[in-house]
Amino acid sequence: MHLLITGGAGFIGSNFIHYTLRHRPECRITVLDAMTYAGNKASLAPAGDRIELVVGRIEDANLVDRLVQACDIVVHFAAESHNDNSIANPLPFVTTNVVGTFTLLEAARRHGRRFHHVSTDEVFGDLELDDPEKFRETTPYNPSSPYSATKAGSDLLVKAWVRTFGLNATISNCSNNYGPYQHIEKFIPRQITNVLSGLRPKLYGAGANVRDWIHVDDHNSAVWAILDRARPGSYYMIGADGEQNNKAVIELILELMGKPRDWYDHVNDRPGHDLRYAIDSAKIRSELGWTPRYTTFHDGLAATIAWYRDHADWWQPLKKAVEARYAKQGQ
Numbered sequence: 001m002h003l004l005i006t007g008g009a010g011f012i013g014s015n016f017i018h019y020t021l022r023h024r025p026e027c028r029i030t031v032l033d034a035m036t037y038a039g040n041k042a043s044l045a046p047a048g049d050r051i052e053l054v055v056g057r058i059e060d061a062n063l064v065d066r067l068v069q070a071c072d073i074v075v076h077f078a079a080e081s082h083n084d085n086s087i088a089n090p091l092p093f094v095t096t097n098v099v100g101t102f103t104l105l106e107a108a109r110r111h112g113r114r115f116h117h118v119s120t121d122e123v124f125g126d127l128e129l130d131d132p133e134k135f136r137e138t139t140p141y142n143p144s145s146p147y148s149a150t151k152a153g154s155d156l157l158v159k160a161w162v163r164t165f166g167l168n169a170t171i172s173n174c175s176n177n178y179g180p181y182q183h184i185e186k187f188i189p190r191q192i193t194n195v196l197s198g199l200r201p202k203l204y205g206a207g208a209n210v211r212d213w214i215h216v217d218d219h220n221s222a223v224w225a226i227l228d229r230a231r232p233g234s235y236y237m238i239g240a241d242g243e244q245n246n247k248a249v250i251e252l253i254l255e256l257m258g259k260p261r262d263w264y265d266h267v268n269d270r271p272g273h274d275l276r277y278a279i280d281s282a283k284i285r286s287e288l289g290w291t292p293r294y295t296t297f298h299d300g301l302a303a304t305i306a307w308y309r310d311h312a313d314w315w316q317p318l319k320k321a322v323e324a325r326y327a328k329q330g331q
């Protein structure tokens with residue numbers, strides 16, 4: 001099976017490649033990645049020459065047409081992925097997430113290729129802290145940020161291509177991932193690398209906001225369950241019952257790293273900040289028999305801290321610029 005993996009030099013895509021080389025060595029892998037600020041060749045180094053890396057953009061229709069024709073399945077991870085960046089400058093989010101996904105869908109339609117679209121729980125908006133409901137496959141779309149609005153737009157394009165053109169496509173909407181190779185602009189690696197750099201962690205607002213954390217390998221095993229067993233045109237929520245508020249996550253990072261639990265700063269809140277995400281993953285568990293392996297957030301987080309401690313060469317070159325950008329926003 002020949003996979004075309006878009007965004008394979010990013011956080012989840014690179015972990016998907018390592019997972020696939022470990023568990024599905026028979027697969028041939030081509031990566032299409034623009035190598036934006038979020039793409040990192042070092043994240044693919046362990047794959048060596050077992051993959052082919054094509055540097056290019058998913059909106060490049062000629063390039064995409066050629067690569068899609070040559071593969072059996074497109075697994076689409078590429079995106080502009082950071083909410084704070086989408087508030088500062090939304091245009092690249094529209095270009096990559098909407099126009100890029102459209103370009104891939106058209107190529108998959110022309111060549112009759114299977115398409116899996118990797119999406120987010122943020123397309124559903126947010127929940128109150130005491131809401132007993134969780135997001136499920138039937139929850140109406142109600143995105144809040146430019147990032148989540150463009151991801152919602154891309155999901156709706158996929159659904160239209162399934163219904164109107166009969167494209168053999170699936171979508172997964174996953175909750176917040178953590179693990180190795182995550183860009184240090186994101187919450188958990190930012191705080192870990194702050195502590196490793198002698199800087200205090202930074203909490204937006206009061207930190208009551210809840211995210212539903214899942215280890216990236218569990219996300220990727222769920223994507224494989226969908227590739228292996230899902231019906232065309234089916235959609236799945238992915239989550240591992242990992243709800244935590246941001247304040248509790250910072251306190252746990254500090255505890256695991258041997259610092260006082262109150263050694264952090266409150267900084268400016270994110271405009272339009274979603275309050276809570278929570279996933280009901282009953283459908284993928286019952287229909288596809290998927291279960292997460294990392295059931296203790298504490299242990300997964302400890303392993304992630306160890307990874308950043310051991311891979312300073314991967315993140316240190318980025319740290320100064322990331323923190324300078326946040327400082328300008330009072331964050």
Ligand code: NAD
Pocket residue numbers: 006007008009010011012013032033034035036037038039040056057058059076077078079080081082095096100118119120121151173174175176177178183
């Ligand atoms: P990331 O920002 O770490 O990686 C994105 C990758 O896409 C980078 O390698 C980048 O170079 C590439 N890319 C960006 N624009 C491109 C373009 N126009 N053409 C080609 N390549 C381009 O993102 P991530 O956290 O790995 O997220 C991957 C996917 O998973 C995204 O679609 C995101 O919406 C989704 N997702 C992420 C999370 C999470 O917690 N990180 C949760 C649910 C869903």
Ligand code: TDX
Pocket residue numbers: 081082083084119120121122175176177185186187188190202203204205209210211246270
């Ligand atoms: O320094 C910080 N301090 C802080 O309190 C940062 C960077 C974030 N936060 C808060 C904001 C959020 O409530 O932590 C929470 C997590 O923030 P992010 O890591 O930016 O993630 P989030 O906005 O929840 O979106 C993530 O999960 C869904 C990914 O970035 C998206 O790509 C994915 O779709």
